[in-house]
Amino acid sequence: MKLGRLNHVGVATPSIADAIPYWRDMMGATAIGEPFDLPAQGVKVCFIDTPNTQIELIEPYDASSPIAAFIAKNPAGGQHHVCYEVPDIYEAKAWFEAKGAKVLGEPRIGAHGTPIFFVHPRDMGGVLTEFMETPKGDH
Numbered sequence: 028m029k030l031g032r033l034n035h036v037g038v039a040t041p042s043i044a045d046a047i048p049y050w051r052d053m054m055g056a057t058a059i060g061e062p063f064d065l066p067a068q069g070v071k072v073c074f075i076d077t078p079n080t081q082i083e084l085i086e087p088y089d090a091s092s093p094i095a096a097f098i099a100k101n102p103a104g105g106q107h108h109v110c111y112e113v114p115d116i117y118e119a120k121a122w123f124e125a126k127g128a129k130v131l132g133e134p135r136i137g138a139h140g141t142p143i144f145f146v147h148p149r150d151m152g153g154v155l156t157e158f159m160e161t162p163k164g165d166h
């Protein structure tokens with residue numbers, strides 16, 4: 028597998044609306060996207076562009092969200108995952124499985140419209156790690 032660029036850093040928050048002023052006024056972010064719902068992934072999402080990557084603000088969509096337990100443990104939110112691009116999602120999944128890492132579910136379409144999967148933080152030095160297939164044309 029060939030590891031690609033860091034696509035985004037996922038930051039969980041109990042409220043995207045309440046988090047935006049911090050990114051705008053404290054951090055000086057100028058490219059803050061419109062929040063949108065991604066019920067299939069159990070989250071609401073807002074992308075913030077930085078010069079070399081993106082911050083992905085994620086808020087639980089409902090009580091069954093995969094980030095609900097994280098927010099319960101970290102009520103103010105916090106850094107939740109990192110996401111690296113890979114050229115081929117199934118090749119990457121097979122790579123991690125062959126190494127005995129716990130891939131969390133089957134690849135599914137993520138917020139950028141390409142397939143993603145997660146590897147359990149236990150097998151990734153304590154960091155929940157997402158892999159996404161590089162969008163066509165970005166290779």
Ligand SMILES: CC[C@@H](C(=O)O)C(=O)SCCNC(=O)CCNC(=O)[C@H](O)C(C)(C)COP(=O)(O)OP(=O)(O)OC[C@H]1O[C@@H](n2cnc3c(N)ncnc32)[C@H](O)[C@@H]1OP(=O)(O)O
Nearest residue numbers: 037068072093096097107131137138139145148153154155
């Ligand atoms: C916007 C769409 C998409 C994109 O395109 O970018 C996304 O990013 S969606 C983001 C949200 N989706 C996911 O996170 C899916 C994958 N995650 C999961 O399946 C679960 O969150 C999890 C990783 C299996 C954890 O589930 P949880 O119910 O929270 O389990 P526990 O509370 O029992 O935790 C088990 C264990 O793992 C540690 N943990 C949990 N979350 C994290 C984290 N974000 N970073 C580091 N470690 C984490 C937790 O502390 C427990 O540790 P131990 O107590 O030592 O066992």
Ligand SMILES: [Co+2]
Nearest residue numbers: 037083110157
């Ligand atoms: Co993500």
